[in-house]
Amino acid sequence: MIKRFTIVDEAGLHARPASLLVQKAATYPNDIFIEFNGKRLTLKSIMAVMSLGVPQNSVIAIDVEGENDADIMAALEKVLVDNNLI
């Protein structure tokens, strides 16, 4: 399942919320990816997420593969909302 989000935080997808997002993603056995600017990397890696350097007002896609994808997506979306990223 793929869902797109526009990052509104003025610092973009910055380190602290990014790390919370990664921590959340790491709790699931599924493969989870983040796509931005033509790159597709695992959302379970803080290095990967930060290396994307996502700035404000850009669109990222999150791709959750496998079982319970909707629930996992909802949990990840909650992290984005709680941190005022989207």
Next chain:
Amino acid sequence: MSMKYSGIGASAGIAIYPVYKLIEVDLTIEQQSITDVKNEVARLENAIKTTSKELQTIREQTAISMDEEHAMIFDAHIQIAQDPEIMRQVQEKIEEEHVNAEYAYDHVCQMFIAMFEGMDNEYFQERALDVKDVRRRVIAHLLDVPLNDPSLINEKVIVVAHDLTPSDTAQLNKTYVKGFITNIGGRTSHSAIMARSLEIPAIVGTKHITDEVNDGDLVILDGLTGTVIIRPTDVEIEEYRAKQEHYEKQVAIWSKFVNKPSVSKDGKHVEIAANIGSPDDLDAVKKYGAEGVGLYRTEFLYMNNDNFPTEMEQYKAYKAVLEALPNKKVIIRTLDIGGDKHLDYLPMDAELNPFLGHRALRLCLERTDIFKTQLRALLRASIHGDLHIMFPMVATLNEVRQAKAVLETCKAELHAEGIACKDDVKVGIMVEIPAVAILADQFAKEVDFFSIGTNDLIQYSFAADRMNQKVSYLYQPYNPSLLRLIKMVIDASHEAGIWTGMCGEMAGDKLAAPILLGLGLDEFSMSATSILQTRYIFSELTYSEMKAMAETCLTLDSHESVQEFVEKTIKGESK
């Protein structure tokens, strides 16, 4: 023979102990061809496991010795150590190129470090440091080299190092580590901030201290002045023991004044604010409970940059300070550059007398492009708190009027663009040129407040360059001529219904402060570390005593006689 060395006092206090040198261990990595890929991957996994465990221990220690916030640094480190992307790339490199684990791991880390360092964002640059720190641990485990571990220190020492990484600093055990000295760093560097929260004295930025001392050398570390004395004489040791004892007694007394209002013995309230140079200084402002920011020196925003900071960059910095201090007055000074402060990216003509030259507001009024960017950023930030804008180095009324006109233009522009800003931002000037002090009654009609800048006011009043050692005796803050000038300014402001503050060294001077309060000064702004001491001094004297003392000072004939008189009076009163 003892040897003196100086650096930047990063955390106050005095310590006299032998040196423990934290020396970088040799982590040289060689590229080797390997055949047993599985074994290399296993070695890597092992090293990462050990590192994670070690970091977990440091994390727990830090939560106990410091707090949860500092401990969280190590959560980030653990995350980096266990990062699947790093792991994937390293594994790939080992498998494809048949290289040893340390070589592959180092290669991948260096790539991420370079990437973060290349990002134009302080936060990411710090992440580069985190990766370096983790890399060092993992590589050490791979090479089976014991890291020089500060947690192993078990006697009282002063740690001397080129620099301290976050994990080094976190492992400093306060029971044994009585201070530290580093080659690099500034007041706001990570290690300096950590030293202040640990409350151990520290000096940073000594450049070559590691070359000058050996393990076990006795040193005196004076974090108040930034002085290090290597292999001190008995006389020096005795002198500093006395200073240390005195300082510790004082700290115990001052500490009672944290977050207390600033009042005289008989209840007269004054405002004590802090001088800051960046949003990083806010911790100290909060720690001592300053009643606001009396001077935010914005030039550091320009000096720590390789181009003019944009409106957005400036807005963010100003907003951070305003939001951190809700309901408190924050005075932000517009760019004060020139004199001894230069920008690499702003070429300036060589001047015969730069302190009397084209600087501060003079420069801003000529370069209105630079000035307007700053004023727009300030106005935009104004909605986030109680902003006061202050212009430096004013000499004539015309300059004030021009500056205000530029401010009004910016306001109008922002309105037209539909950007929010406050309409009634208070505007003040620095009084640091005698011509302004003398004409203070006229200036008072133009502005909402005055702030006396004493360093410049003194050098201009006595016609003595404060950088020139030969005339340094003319730096005379207690001279009655200067006190009279200050009184004129205060009286003129009160006459006009506005207030006067002071944001120079003198405001936090223990002898000058009570005189200034006696002269009617409304606000004192000083480095945060002087606040408690000043509150204490005020609490020991009544307003009428300070008034009487100030009146007498105005009638004396010299700097020395004022100094002597005040010292005697204060001693008499506080005993």
